[in-house]
Amino acid sequence: MIYVDLELARRLERTEATSNARFVEARARLHPESGATWTEVAGAYALFDGPDSPLTQTFGLGLFGPVGKAELEEIEAFFAARQAPVLHEVSPLADPELLALLPARGYQPIEYTSVLYLPLSEADLPAAPAADPALRTRRIEPHEAELWARTSAAGWSSESAELSDFVFGFGRISAQSAGTSPFLAELEGEAIAAGGLFVHDGTALLAGASTVPAARRRGGQQALLAARLRYAAGQGATLAMMGAWPGSQSQRNAEKHGFRIAYTRIKWAQPGG
CATH class of the missing domain: 3.40.630.30 (Gcn5-related N-acetyltransferase (GNAT))
Structure with missing residues (x-):
């Protein structure tokens, strides 16, 4: 049995953050003029992949260590130096103090994402579809x-x-x-x-x-x-994960194949970023 707790949230968020960090590194390698880069602050990954990229944001904020004014200012400076918006996608298992800190600094919630997971024991794996020779x-x-x-x-x-x-x-x-x-x-x-x-x-x-x-x-x-x-x-x-818009066809398809919702993240935006 896999329980939805802080340990699971850290595992899921670190996997997605690492995947996106590898993407940013590939962008920097293939297009060095892009300035793509990332850094780690209080255990969260802050990624810059261009001002308009969906990867330009933080992942795991508040899950791996305390986040206060100093940490947020460091992250904000990272994005400001690259003329990029400041966005944080935050799990509900993150430090509860973020719920007060982010609005106090002017952040507003703008988006939800369902994070789904599936154990990968042999019994949980979806059955292979009927063979089509073509x-x-x-x-x-x-x-x-x-x-x-x-x-x-x-x-x-x-x-x-x-x-x-x-x-x-x-x-x-x-x-x-x-x-x-x-x-x-x-x-x-x-x-x-x-x-x-x-x-x-x-x-x-x-x-x-x-x-x-x-x-x-x-x-x-x-x-x-x-x-x-x-x-x-x-x-x-031993575990699979994916993200989807809440209530979307992608979420329904995932649940049909055994995925369960771990939690719903909120993306916070700093106005005027």
């Missing part, structure tokens, strides 16, 4: 980062060209981040779905799920989920 899943080869990013972006093409372009650029870096295992689902030899996996300290983070519109409802994502979880278990992971 459908297969695999980890990509190092030279296939572009293919993986293109497939991931195609899954968002029905939303907007701007979003698809963003996902493509994001995916090219993610596929080359240390510790990330990108997976593809292929139907009759053609890539139809993409998904990412990052394993840290026995915890597997699932992210980047996307299916091209013309191939939806063909079992690609279900096959990718099963493949990634079994691969993670083979790498020694």
Whole structure:
């Protein structure tokens, strides 16, 4: 039995923070002009991936050590020096004093994220979908980062060209981040779905799920989920996690496959950042 407590929250938040830190390091390596970097303050990771990147924020604030005015000022100075907004995504298991400290400094809540988890014992792993001889899943080869990013972006093409372009650029870096295992689902030899996996300290983070519109409802994502979880278990992971908008289809799909909500995070923004 895995209980939702401070230990679990630290495990989940550190895994996501580490995954994002590896992404920022990849950005800095591939695009040094970006100024991408990260630092650690009071156990929290503060990441800068560009002023408009969803990774530019803190992770784990208040979970690994006390956070007072001095620590917040240090974090705020880190983002201010890079002309970036100051954002903190905070678990409800963080130090309760943050609930008073953040509003007192002018922060406002702007977003929720459900953090879900799944034990990875053999009994808990989702059953592999019925075999379709035309459908297969695999980890990509190092030279296939572009293919993986293109497939991931195609899954968002029905939303907007701007979003698809963003996902493509994001995916090219993610596929080359240390510790990330990108997976593809292929139907009759053609890539139809993409998904990412990052394993840290026995915890597997699932992210980047996307299916091209013309191939939806063909079992690609279900096959990718099963493949990634079994691969993670083979790498020694005992827990899987993912994030989703509360009440979204992604959350419902995760719960359908056995994931449970650990908690809902609140993202806090400093006005005028």
